[in-house]
Amino acid sequence: MTTTDLLADVCELAEPAASDSVDGIAPRVVARPASTQETSALLRACHEQDLAVVVRGHGSKLAWGRPPERLDVLLDTTRMDELVEHSRGDLVATAGAGMPLARLQERLGQGRHQLVVDDLVGGTLGGSTLGGAVATNLAGPRRMWVGSTSDVVIGVRFVRADGTVAKAGGKVVKNVAGYDLSKLLTGSFGTLAVLTEVTVRLHPVPQASLWVGLTTPADHLAGVVAGLVSSQLVPHAVEVHVVPDQDPVVVALVTGTPDGAAARAEALAAGLGEQAWVADEAPSWWGRLPTTGEAEEPRPLLLRATARLSGIPQLVGELSRHGASLTGSAGAGVLHASLPGTTAPEAAAAAVEAVRRTSTALGGSTVVLDAAPGTKRTLDSWGPVPALDLMRRVKAEFDPGRILAPGRFVGGL
Known part of the structure; x- marks a missing residue:
C-alpha cells in the first residue's frame, strides 16, 4: 500500500513536483490539511505508519537548516490561512499558520494595526507565512523596537507528532500560567510540533516613518552606530548594509506623528553630519536578506x-x-x-x-x-550548542519517534 493510499481519507493530497523537494530530498506525497483537526488526523496516521513529515508554508525558507534524514510527507500549511480573530481593543490577533505575512499585514492595516515582524524573504515564493516566521524566529530591522518574533507571539495552537492537539499561551499579553511553550516552539524549525494557529500582539501603525542614512568609512562605523543606538531621539531600527569594495551604509528608522518624526529625523541627520540624508521611503535593501537574486543558482x-x-x-x-x-x-x-x-x-x-x-x-x-x-555538506551549520543535551531531551518528549523533520535542526535533532 502506498503512502497516498494510507492518507487518502485524511486530507487533500497531491503528487509531489520537483519544487516540493526539501533540500534535494523528495517526499512521497504532499498533504494539504485545511484545519487543526485534519492536521491532527494526518499526524496520527503518520505516527502510526512511521512516516517522516516536514512542514512547509510558501517554501521560502525550506532549504534552511540541514537536509532531512528521511522524508515521506510534505505537510503544506497554506490552506490554513484565515484571520481567525482581530481584537482591536486588545491589540491581539490570531491567524492560521499558513497566512502569508503580507496578507496578514494588509488585513491588520485596515484597523491601523501591524505585526512588527519584517518579512526578510520578501517576494521570494510569495514571502513568508506566519507559521514559517515563527518556526525560524524570523526578525528584521524592527527587532530593535519590539524584539524578535518570539517576543510578539503570545499563544499557539499546535499538533504533536502523535496527532495530539494542544495549545499554549492565550489571547492576552499578560499570560504567565505554565511553561511558555510558545517560545519553545518559536525557532524550532518544525522539529517539535506542527503549528496550526498563532496569536500575536500588535502595535499601532505610526502616522509617519522616515529613514535617516549615512555612508561612512569603515573605521568610523563604530562611532556612527554607537551614536544612533544610544540616541535619546530613540530610533526604532538601526541597520547597517555593506557590499564588497564599498563603504558601509547606516540607516535609522524614526516613526511617530508627521511633525514629531520629521523633527527627530532632522535632529538625527544633523548629528551625523552634512552628508546624512532623510528619506520617506526605505532603501531597497531594507528588511531583506542580502542575496543577489530570488532564483540564484547555486544557492548563496x-x-x-x-x-x-x-x-x-x-x-x-x-x-x-x-x-x-x-x-x-x-x-x-x-x-x-x-x-x-x-x-x-x-x-x-x-x-x-x-x-x-x-x-x-x-x-x-x-x-x-x-x-x-x-x-x-562540508559545513557545521550550527556550531557549538551548550544546551544540546537538554534540547535532545525536549525532542524526545515531543517527538520520540523522530518523525518531524528528523535531522534538520541543531545536533541532528
Whole structure:
C-alpha cells in the first residue's frame, strides 16, 4: 500500500513536483490539511505508519537548516490561512499558520494595526507565512523596537507528532500560567510540533516613518552606530548594509506623528553630519536578506551572525574581509550575510570558521542558514550548542519517534 493510499481519507493530497523537494530530498506525497483537526488526523496516521513529515508554508525558507534524514510527507500549511480573530481593543490577533505575512499585514492595516515582524524573504515564493516566521524566529530591522518574533507571539495552537492537539499561551499579553511553550516552539524549525494557529500582539501603525542614512568609512562605523543606538531621539531600527569594495551604509528608522518624526529625523541627520540624508521611503535593501537574486543558482551561502552591540563593527569587518554582502540590525546585534554560491567549499568553510570564531568572542554565534548542497555538506551549520543535551531531551518528549523533520535542526535533532 502506498503512502497516498494510507492518507487518502485524511486530507487533500497531491503528487509531489520537483519544487516540493526539501533540500534535494523528495517526499512521497504532499498533504494539504485545511484545519487543526485534519492536521491532527494526518499526524496520527503518520505516527502510526512511521512516516517522516516536514512542514512547509510558501517554501521560502525550506532549504534552511540541514537536509532531512528521511522524508515521506510534505505537510503544506497554506490552506490554513484565515484571520481567525482581530481584537482591536486588545491589540491581539490570531491567524492560521499558513497566512502569508503580507496578507496578514494588509488585513491588520485596515484597523491601523501591524505585526512588527519584517518579512526578510520578501517576494521570494510569495514571502513568508506566519507559521514559517515563527518556526525560524524570523526578525528584521524592527527587532530593535519590539524584539524578535518570539517576543510578539503570545499563544499557539499546535499538533504533536502523535496527532495530539494542544495549545499554549492565550489571547492576552499578560499570560504567565505554565511553561511558555510558545517560545519553545518559536525557532524550532518544525522539529517539535506542527503549528496550526498563532496569536500575536500588535502595535499601532505610526502616522509617519522616515529613514535617516549615512555612508561612512569603515573605521568610523563604530562611532556612527554607537551614536544612533544610544540616541535619546530613540530610533526604532538601526541597520547597517555593506557590499564588497564599498563603504558601509547606516540607516535609522524614526516613526511617530508627521511633525514629531520629521523633527527627530532632522535632529538625527544633523548629528551625523552634512552628508546624512532623510528619506520617506526605505532603501531597497531594507528588511531583506542580502542575496543577489530570488532564483540564484547555486544557492548563496547565507549566514546569521550575532554579537553584543559594541562588537557589531568588528563583526562587520570580519564578514567584509571574506567578501560577504551583509545587512543587519546594528541596534539588535544580528547580521545576515551572504557569499556567492560559486564560492569554493574550502573558502566557504574557512569564512564560516573565522566569522564564528569572531562572533563567539564577541558574545554571539554564527549559524549557516543555507548554502549550495555541495557546500552545505562540508559545513557545521550550527556550531557549538551548550544546551544540546537538554534540547535532545525536549525532542524526545515531543517527538520520540523522530518523525518531524528528523535531522534538520541543531545536533541532528
